Structures are given as structure tokens and as C-alpha cells.
Amino acid sequence: MILNQLTLTNFGIYKGEHTVPLTPSAKKPIILFGAYNGSGKTTFLDALQLVLYGKTARTSGRAKMPYDDYLRLLINRDTSPKIGAGISLTFTTLQNGKKEKIEVTRSWAEAGNTIKEHCTVKRNDLHDETTSDRWNEFVEEFMPSEISELFFFDGEKIEGLADPARSASFIRSGIYSLLGINSIESLLKSLSQIEKKKASEIASSTGDISLEVEEREAGELSKKKERLAQEIASLLNELDKVALDITKAEEEMKSTGANLFANRHKFQEQASVLKEQQKRVNAELHELSASKAPLLLLDELLADLKNTMSSGSGHNFKSLELFKSEVNLIKKTFKGADELKVIGALDKRIDALTNEVSNTSLDLELSEIPSALELSSLKTLVNQTIKSSENIADEIDRINKNLLAVPAEDKIQAVVELLNKKQSEKIKLETKHEMLLSNFVEVSLQQDKVSREISNKLSAIASQQTGLIVAQRVLSHAQKAKETLSKFKIELINKHLSSLGIEITNCFKTLQRKTKFNLIFEINAENFTLEINKVSGEQVSAKTLSAGERQLLAVAILWALAKSSGKILPTVIDTPLGRLDGPHREKLISNYFPKASSQVLIFSTDEEISKEHYIALKPYISKEYSINYDETTESSQFSEDYFNYEVA
Numbered sequence: 001m002i003l004n005q006l007t008l009t010n011f012g013i014y015k016g017e018h019t020v021p022l023t024p025s026a027k028k029p030i031i032l033f034g035a036y037n038g039s040g041k042t043t044f045l046d047a048l049q050l051v052l053y054g055k056t057a058r059t060s061g062r063a064k065m066p067y068d069d070y071l072r073l074l075i076n077r078d079t080s081p082k083i084g085a086g087i088s089l090t091f092t093t094l095q096n097g098k099k100e101k102i103e104v105t106r107s108w109a110e111a112g113n114t115i116k117e118h119c120t121v122k123r124n125d126l127h128d129e130t131t132s133d134r135w136n137e138f139v140e141e142f143m144p145s146e147i148s149e150l151f152f153f154d155g156e157k158i159e160g161l162a163d164p165a166r167s168a169s170f171i172r173s174g175i176y177s178l179l180g181i182n183s184i185e186s187l188l189k190s191l192s193q194i195e196k197k198k199a200s201e202i203a204s205s206t207g208d209i210s211l212e213v214e215e216r217e218a219g220e221l222s223k224k225k226e227r228l229a230q231e232i233a234s235l236l237n238e239l240d241k242v243a244l245d246i247t248k249a250e251e252e253m254k255s256t257g258a259n260l261f262a263n264r265h266k267f268q269e270q271a272s273v274l275k276e277q278q279k280r281v282n283a284e285l286h287e288l289s290a291s292k293a294p295l296l297l298l299d300e301l302l303a304d305l306k307n308t309m310s311s312g313s314g315h316n317f318k319s320l321e322l323f324k325s326e327v328n329l330i331k332k333t334f335k336g337a338d339e340l341k342v343i344g345a346l347d348k349r350i351d352a353l354t355n356e357v358s359n360t361s362l363d364l365e366l367s368e369i370p371s372a373l374e375l376s377s378l379k380t381l382v383n384q385t386i387k388s389s390e391n392i393a394d395e396i397d398r399i400n401k402n403l404l405a406v407p408a409e410d411k412i413q414a415v416v417e418l419l420n421k422k423q424s425e426k427i428k429l430e431t432k433h434e435m436l437l438s439n440f441v442e443v444s445l446q447q448d449k450v451s452r453e454i455s456n457k458l459s460a461i462a463s464q465q466t467g468l469i470v471a472q473r474v475l476s477h478a479q480k481a482k483e484t485l486s487k488f489k490i491e492l493i494n495k496h497l498s499s500l501g502i503e504i505t506n507c508f509k510t511l512q513r514k515t516k517f518n519l520i521f522e523i524n525a526e527n528f529t530l531e532i533n534k535v536s537g538e539q540v541s542a543k544t545l546s547a548g549e550r551q552l553l554a555v556a557i558l559w560a561l562a563k564s565s566g567k568i569l570p571t572v573i574d575t576p577l578g579r580l581d582g583p584h585r586e587k588l589i590s591n592y593f594p595k596a597s598s599q600v601l602i603f604s605t606d607e608e609i610s611k612e613h614y615i616a617l618k619p620y621i622s623k624e625y626s627i628n629y630d631e632t633t634e635s636s637q638f639s640e641d642y643f644n645y646e647v648a
């Protein structure tokens with residue numbers, strides 16, 4: 001699947017119609033978007049999800065809001081709700097082995113007190129009514145919503161996946177979705193219902209065996225498990241809140257200059273290098289000023305002079321004198337009756353040339369005057385040198401501002417203490433989370449035990465000779481089917497967990513590129529937790545990894561799951577480098593972005609993918625855009641550049 005084009009019409013912050021081409025070129029998979037906070041980056045990402053999945057889209061701003069209210073909120077505030085808004089996405093995908101162009105358009109507007117939504121689909125530029133009516137089923141065939149998180153992800157929120165406990169549910173969900181385990185479990189539940197129904201029929205006639213105690217215990221365990229799941233979910237919300245507090249504390253450190261304090265020596269070195277560059281560029285400007293550059297002030301006069309001299313047939317006073325001497329020599333040689341006539345004609349020609357040259361000649365050679373092309377090249381060189389000087393001056397000014405903003409050490413102490421406090425809270429919450437997960441696993445084991453007891457009793461009931469032959473047969477077949485499906489489910493999961501562990505290991509090696517970091521990742525088949533081991537067999541805790549290494553591991557998990565899906569889909573990455581330091585950013589830029597997929601949409605601020613990173617990515621970028629908010633029109637616009645960066 002390749003995204004070709006997205007059109008937004010009165011959607012959120014985008015007033016009017018905005019069309020963004022997205023098709024990548026060969027061997028250049030990256031479509032790069034640059035945007036400052038509040039300019040419409042998240043709105044663009046929500047549009048991609050919303051146009052594909054509609055009511056089931058996992059967008060950022062909806063939460064528990066009713067779908068109609070959410071659509072109403074997305075209509076541009078300067079647009080009448082009766083006119084409404086819309087999104088159109090064109091993409092190509094393979095259907096039955098053939099490439100097919102699909103255009104899905106989702107539009108909505110106010111109709112009375114409600115919002116009326118329309119979804120229309122074109123296949124190869126022809127309207128397809130059947131696909132339009134059943135779009136939600138159709139999209140699940142080539143990009144199931146359950147695995148969309150593997151291809152649409154937020155770089156700031158994935159670090160938690162590196163924690164074995166927190167990644168377990170995500171890995172389990174990914175595996176279940178990819179392998180269709182949810183369908184198997186649904187079938188097992190249906191068979192269990194049939195078992196209970198038929199067993200009750202048999203038990204009511206025999207009266208020998210009762211399932212009442214076990215079923216009561218199973219119900220209590222189910223409630224306990226559900227309660228633990230709610231506590232875990234609530235705790236994860238607290239963890240997310242603390243993570244947000246940590247992010248705010250880190251931002252406050254930036255605003256108070258604490259990060260500048262740590263980098264003050266680096267700024268000083270950069271300033272020194274830039275000043276040397278400034279001296280060199282200024283020397284080039286002085287050299288140009290001392291040579292031909294001043295002629296640029298006279299470009300129009302020089303053009304007039306060249307035209308004037310050209311009109312003099314190429315003669316000047318020197319050539320005229322030479323011509324006169326030649327003519328006089330001819331005059332002396334004339335003899336006979338026609339002499340006066342020839343001499344008169346030659347005299348007239350000399351007088352005419354004298355008048356012509358006196359009006360045009362400056363005793364200059366025509367070749368000495370610069371041509372328009374030479375002046376244009378000189379002007380380009382001067383402008384480039386001036387621009388380079390201005391850029392260096394701006395960079396020096398920026399670094400000097402950073403140096404002036406470096407605070408005294410005692411002024412940042414409170415911010416550092418707050419950050420340490422929040423990080424300590426995070427550790428406590430993670431410890432509690434591990435304990436709840438342990439309880440959850442224990443209750444699950446108790447459930448399994450009770451289920452086995454029920455199965456044993458059901459087997460005993462099935463073996464009893466009763467008059468309910470049909471019920472016995474159904475019960476027996478249901479038990480065998482359950483047993484077969486359970487074995488198939490376990491074997492299927494174990495097989496793919498092993499290959500997924502190998503894939504995570506390979507992806508992490510590709511991202512990390514550290515020979516000393518020779519780690520092996522395996523997934524525990526019982527609880528889906530990620531286990532980290534050295535080649536020697538020694539187990540490694542995820543907490544010993546740095547924050548950057550944990551983020552790389554989280555990306556490796558997502559990358560491995562995406563590869564294991566067997567689907568060729570675009571990868572959409574928001575804030576890809578928010579929590580990474582310099583070296584780990586370079587790893588992701590060089591080893592992941594160009595290889596993540598055949599189409600990679602990256603949404604970044606100028607602080608994440610800086611000019612240096614942009615230069616490294618440039619060979620893999622097909623298209624680049626900046627999303628700019630215009631305060632005059634109160635709308636965001638797209639420009640075909642990335643923060644006006646230029647690469648030679």
C-alpha cells in the first residue's frame with residue numbers, strides 16, 4: 001500500500017482546500033513534514049486515521065466524546081457547520097495480485113441537530129457503491145485497525161514498550177491480531193458455552209456430578225481478574241501522567257536554561273569555529289569588493305555603453321586614422337581623368353566615418369566591457385557569499401543568546417529536584433504495576449486450574465452412560481475441538497513468538513550497531529513479557545539500558561511486529577526523536593528511517609530533526625513539507641520545504 005495524496009477541506013486548523021502529494025520516488029521512501037507546536041501536525045495525523053477508519057479511528061483528541069460531537073469539533077471554526085468538512089485519501093494497493101488505485105472520501109456536515117457523514121469510494125477512478133457501503137469491512141482486509149498502531153506511532157509514547165511488563169500487553173495484542181488468535185478464542189468461548197449447556201442437560205438427568213462450586217469460583221476469579229485489569233489500566237494512566245510531568249519538568253529545565261548550563265562548553269567551541277568561518281567569508285567579500293564587484297552598481301550603464309560601442313561598427317579613433325592613411329595613399333596613386341571623381345567619393349566616406357566615430361568611440365576595446373552573463377554570474381557569487389555571511393552571523397547570534405541564557409548553578413537546583421522527585425514517583429508506580437501484574441498472572445493461573453477442574457468434570461459427565469446420546473456426542477466433539485484448538489493456539493503462538501524474538505534481536509542490532517551490545521531478546525510464552533539475555537546466557541534488566549537504548553528497543557519491537565505482519569504498509573511516525581540523545585538520534589536516522597518501509601511519513605519539529613540530521617536524511621527524502629500557521633488567515637498552509645533548510 002502506498003499513500004499517493006491527501007486532501008483536507010475545512011478540516012480543523014486547515015481552512016479551505018489543501019492537497020498534499022505523498023507518493024515517494026524509487027529508493028527515496030521518506031516524506032518529511034516539519035511543524036512547530038500548534039501548527040496542525042496532530043490534525044494531519046488524525047486525518048489519516050479518520051479517513052481510513054471513521055468511527056473506530058484511534059485519533060488523539062476524541063477520548064470518550066460521541067462521534068457526532070467529535071466530527072462537529074473538526075469543522076474549521078470559520079466554516080459554517082452546514083457546509084462542513086472533508087478528507088480525501090488516494091492510495092494504491094494490490095488486490096488479487098493487481099495494482100489498484102483507490103480514493104476514499106469522508107465528508108460530514110450539520111443536518112438539523114445532528115451531523116451527517118458520507119463515505120464514498122472510487123476504484124480506478126470509477127465510483128464503487130458496494131465498496132462505499134462496506135468500506136469498514138474492505139479496509140480491514142489490507143490494513144486491519146487492530147494492527148494500525150504498528151504503523152502509526154508516536155515516538156514520545158513508545159519508550160514504555162522497552163519495559164518488559166508494559167510491553168507484554170502490547171506484544172500479546174500484536175500477536176493475537178497478526179495470527180488471528182482472537183478468532184480462535186472466540187470459537188473456544190462458543191464451544192465452552194455449548195459444553196456447559198449440554199453438560200447441564202446431562203447432569204440434570206444423572207444428578208451425580210455438579211459444576212456449581214467450580215462455576216461460582218470461576219465467576220469470582222473472572223471478576224477479580226477484571227478488577228485487577230481496571231487497576232492496572234488506572235495505574236498506567238498515572239504512569240502516563242507522571243511521564244507527562246517529567247516531560248514538563250524537562251521542558252522547564254529547557255526554559256530555565258538548565259540544559260544550556262550543561263552545554264555551555266559546547267556552545268563556546270561552536271562560537272569559536274563560527275567566528276573563524278566568518279573571518280574567511282568576510283575575506284572573500286573584501287576580495288570581491290576589491291575586484292569586479294563594484295561594476296554591479298553600473299550594470300545598466302555598462303549595457304548601454306556596450307550597445308553604443310557596437311553601433312560604431314567596431315571602429316575607434318585609432319582605426320579611423322589608419323583608414324585615413326590608407327585612403328590618402330590610394331588618392332596619390334590615382335592618375336587620369338577620373339581622379340577627381342574617385343577622390344571626391346573617398347573624401348565623403350572619410351567625413352562620414354569621422355562623424356560616426358566621434359559620436360560613439362571611447363577609445364575602449366569592446367571585449368573589455370563585461371557581458372550581461374558575466375555580470376549575472378558575478379552577482380550570484382556576491383549574493384551567495386553575503387547570504388553565507390548572514391547565516392553565520394545569525395548562528396553566532398543564536399549561540400551567543402544561548403550563552404547569555406546560561407543560568408547560575410544555584411538557580412536550576414529547584415527544577416532538577418522536581419525532575420528527580422517525579423522520576424522517583426515513576427519508579428514507585430512501576431513497582432506497584434509489576435506487583436499488580438504478578439497478581440493478575442496468579443489469578444489467571446487459578447482460572448486455568450478451575451477451568452481444568454470443570455473440564456475434568458465435563459469429561460466425567462461425557463463418559464457417563466445416559467439417555468442423552470446426542471448431547472453426549474456434542475459434548476464430546478466440543479471437548480475434542482477445544483482441545484485441538486487450544487493445542488493449535490499454543491503451538492501457533494510459540495512458533496511465532498520464537499521468530500518474533502529473533503526479529504526483535506535483528507532489528508535492535510540494526511538500530512544499535514554496537515558490537516559490545518550483543519543481546520538476545522526472547523518472549524515468554526506464558527505472559528508475553530520480553531526477556532533480555534546476553535549471548536553468555538546472563539539475563540539483563542531493561543532498567544540497565546539507557547533512555548536512548550530503551551527507545552531504540554521500543555522501535556525494534558514495533559519494527560519487528562510490523563515485519564511479522566507480512567503486510568507492506570506505510571509507516572507514519574510522529575515526534576520520532578523527542579526523547580533521544582544525539583548519538584541515538586543518529587542511529588535511528590541512519591539505520592531505521594530509510595529502511596522502515598517503502599513509504600515513511602515523518603512528522604518532526606526543528607529541534608528533533610535538525611539541519612544536521614536533515615542533511616543525513618536528504619538522500620532518502622522524496623518530498624518535504626513545512627506546516628506553517630498564518631495568523632492573518634488563521635489557517636495552516638503547506639510549503640514544499642523543511643524549515644527553509646538548503647543542502648548544497
